[in-house]
Amino acid sequence: MVKIEQDILGKNDQYAAANRQRFAEQAIFTLNLVSSPGSGKTTVLTRTLQDLNGEIPLAVIEGDQQTSRDAERIRATGAPAIQINTGKGCHLDAHMVGHAVASLAPETGSVLFIENVGNLVCPAAFDLGEAHKVAILSVTEGEDKPIKYPDMFHAANLLLLNKIDLLPYLQFDVERCIDFARRVNPQIEVLQISASSGEGMQQWYQWIRSAREQCHA
Amino acid sequence: MHEMSICEGIVQVIEAQAAVQNYTRVKTVWLEIGALSGVEIEALKFCFDAVCRDTIAAGSSLHICEVPGRAWCMQCAKALAVTARYDPCPNCGSYQLQVTGGDEMKIKELEVA
Numbered sequence: 408m409v410k411i412e413q414d415i416l417g418k419n420d421q422y423a424a425a426n427r428q429r430f431a432e433q434a435i436f437t438l439n440l441v442s443s444p445g446s447g448k449t450t451v452l453t454r455t456l457q458d459l460n461g462e463i464p465l466a467v468i469e470g471d472q473q474t475s476r477d478a479e480r481i482r483a484t485g486a487p488a489i490q491i492n493t494g495k496g497c498h499l500d501a502h503m504v505g506h507a508v509a510s511l512a513p514e515t516g517s518v519l520f521i522e523n524v525g526n527l528v529c530p531a532a533f534d535l536g537e538a539h540k541v542a543i544l545s546v547t548e549g550e551d552k553p554i555k556y557p558d559m560f561h562a563a564n565l566l567l568l569n570k571i572d573l574l575p576y577l578q579f580d581v582e583r584c585i586d587f588a589r590r591v592n593p594q595i596e597v598l599q600i601s602a603s604s605g606e607g608m609q610q611w612y613q614w615i616r617s618a619r620e621q622c623h624a
Numbered sequence: 625m626h627e628m629s630i631c632e633g634i635v636q637v638i639e640a641q642a643a644v645q646n647y648t649r650v651k652t653v654w655l656e657i658g659a660l661s662g663v664e665i666e667a668l669k670f671c672f673d674a675v676c677r678d679t680i681a682a683g684s685s686l687h688i689c690e691v692p693g694r695a696w697c698m699q700c701a702k703a704l705a706v707t708a709r710y711d712p713c714p715n716c717g718s719y720q721l722q723v724t725g726g727d728e729m730k731i732k733e734l735e736v737a
Contacts, residue, residue: 409645411731415633415655497626529626532662557709558662561723590719591709593698 419533422501426508426536430519436619437519439537441559443552444525446545447569449477451602451611452520456484459518459612463619466513468521470499477522487511498529501536518619527556538622539563545570546577550584557591565596567611572601627667630729631675637731638681647736650681654733658726659693660709693726 414420430437442448456465467488469478478490489511491503504521513519521537523530531540542563544552547570553560560566566588568581585597598614600607638650653672657663665688672686693706697713698720704713706726712719 409641409647409734409736411637411641411733413637413641413731415630415637415729415731418633418636496629498629500629528662529629532626554710561709587710590712593720 416532419501422505423534423536426501426505429505429508430536430538433513433515433517434623435513435515435517435519436615436622437521437535437537438615439521439523439530439535439540440543441523441527441530441540441563442525442543442545443527443548443556446525446543446548447602448522448525448543449480451543451567451569451600452522453480453484454602454605454608455520455611455615456481456486458608459615460485463616464514464517466511466517466519468499468504468507468511468519470503470522470524472496472524487513493524497524497526498533499523499535500533504535518615527552527559531556531558531562539565539618541565541567543567543569544584546574546579546581546584550580551587553584553588553591560588560595561591563592563595565598565614568597568599570601570603571599571606572604627664627671628675630663630668631671634672634731635675635679635681638734639679641734642680645736647734648680649737650684650734651737652685652687652735653681653731654687654689656689656691656728656730656732658691658728659707660723660726661729663729665690689732691726691728694724695721696724697721 440448465486467481467486469488469490471477472493475490478488481488489507491507521535540563542560588595598607598610600611669686676682695706696703699716699718
């Protein structure tokens with residue numbers, strides 16, 4: 408008999424710790440954006456990049472199973488972006504992100520956005536070395552998603568409730584959704600936004616600025 | 625969730641430890657899996673045999689010790705058992721719970737040759 412006593416995801420966690428150290432040394436503030444497919448992650452991101460361009464250095468790691476379509480959308484905003492294709496994989500892991508950071512080489516002081524694979528299950532368990540996970544949920548999805556996929560909403564520090572410009576056409580109870588999110592994560596912050604109309608985006612940028620300051624403090 | 629990658633993680637740890645702890649074959653693997661870890665035990669067992677094929681753990685048997693979920697109710701200031709992250713406190717109905725146990729995914733020990 409031999410004792411092992413090791414976490415199964417220990418190897419990922421070691422790579423994540425190495426990424427986190429690199430981010431700290433270069434004052435890179437990293438956000439891991441997670442959501443289901445179609446929540447508007449890439450649209451939130453492209454608008455954010457356009458609006459913060461010139462204020463803060465920005466960089467993006469794009470995760471998708473296939474194609475570099477999202478990285479092309481990102482590069483069109485002028486921000487440096489690298490695409491990771493996970494192939495058959497359902498999530499990004501810290502090892503892939505470490506390699507991507509090495510080739511992308513974000514400027515010191517950057518905000519680095521990692522757009523994870525659209526999936527509310529697997530990315531919850533994989534620490535990439537980020538400062539925060541940001542979950543994006545759109546109001547065209549069910550308001551009970553936070554309790555259907557509790558691990559992801561538990562792991563996130565911020566919930567962006569997107570596409571709120573569509574609320575008049577939908578039967579989506581915002582308060583009920585926030586209540587569900589707080590059942591799985593009493594500390595989660597919630598911002599209501601629309602990446603297409605721009606509503607609430609200033610609060611999201613303010614959240615980025617203050618979380619970035621706290622991270623580097 | 626991603627039981628296949630979890631099994632790959634298990635085999636990586638076992639292979640890395642083989643050199644350190646001097647073994648060449650693994651007969652039994654004991655894991656500790658928490659009720660809140662997001663791991664589907666039946667799926668894990670299903671993937672395990674496939675992932676172990678052609679490794680030092682080929683043909684090994686898998687034993688899983690399930691750890692119940694535990695939380696601390698911030699309203700009652702009491703420890704309690706939970707089965708899911710969205711469970712309310714059975715005493716006061718509050719959702720202000722801090723999970724304190726049951727999210728582990730660990731390799732405990734191995735029977736080796």
